Amino acid sequence: MHRFILIAFALLICLPAAQAAHHEEDEEKTPLGEEMSAMNKAWRQLKKDIADPAKNEGSLKLLDQMMQTTLNSTDMIPVLAEDLPEDDQAAFLHAYQEEMEELMKELAILETFLGAGDNTMAQKLIKQIDDQKKKGHKEFKPKDD
Numbered sequence: 001m002h003r004f005i006l007i008a009f010a011l012l013i014c015l016p017a018a019q020a021a022h023h024e025e026d027e028e029k030t031p032l033g034e035e036m037s038a039m040n041k042a043w044r045q046l047k048k049d050i051a052d053p054a055k056n057e058g059s060l061k062l063l064d065q066m067m068q069t070t071l072n073s074t075d076m077i078p079v080l081a082e083d084l085p086e087d088d089q090a091a092f093l094h095a096y097q098e099e100m101e102e103l104m105k106e107l108a109i110l111e112t113f114l115g116a117g118d119n120t121m122a123q124k125l126i127k128q129i130d131d132q133k134k135k136g137h138k139e140f141k142p143k144d145d
């Protein structure tokens with residue numbers, strides 16, 4: 001009986017994790033979603049390393065990747081645009097591109113700070129860019145992902 005309870009308990013714990021992994025594999029990413037995932041990987045590492053001047057060389061490389069994915073993303077169409085009436089799509093896309101250009105500008109400033117070895121300012125700007133990301137997602141990304 002003890003054993004049964006243990007097995008049942010183990011299953012209870014493992015099942016949601018297995019389902020989540022399966023769900024992630026199943027989920028089809030849009031081309032923009034792929035770019036965003038790549039951006040996210042670089043961003044997370046950059047956030048970990050940003051305070052450390054000894055890591056600036058690597059941080060600049062990560063920043064390069066971010067800028068490239070941001071450029072690629074600017075030319076793509078968010079999946080939300082498909083849900084909008086045709087008349088509203090151009091304005092939506094224009095606002096999206098402007099927000100991406102803003103991100104690009106901030107990344108370029110971050111590059112200047114890192115190049116100059118100013119990790120204090122770089123840290124401050126990272127927070128601002130995170131807010132930019134939140135704003136972009138609120139406006140242009142579907143609510144459920």
Ligand code: HEM
Pocket residue numbers: 029030031032033034036037039040041043077078079080096097099100103129130132133136137140141142145
């Ligand atoms: C540091 C900056 C950013 C990071 C790290 C980031 C990261 C991500 C991630 C992880 C996803 C989910 C991808 C998936 O699994 O499908 C995503 C989706 C998305 N992001 Fe970002 N993002 C950033 C900035 C922005 C900005 C500034 C905008 C808008 C101007 C934006 C617009 C979107 C949109 C529209 C999607 C949904 C994908 C689609 O419509 O096909 N993101 N982002």
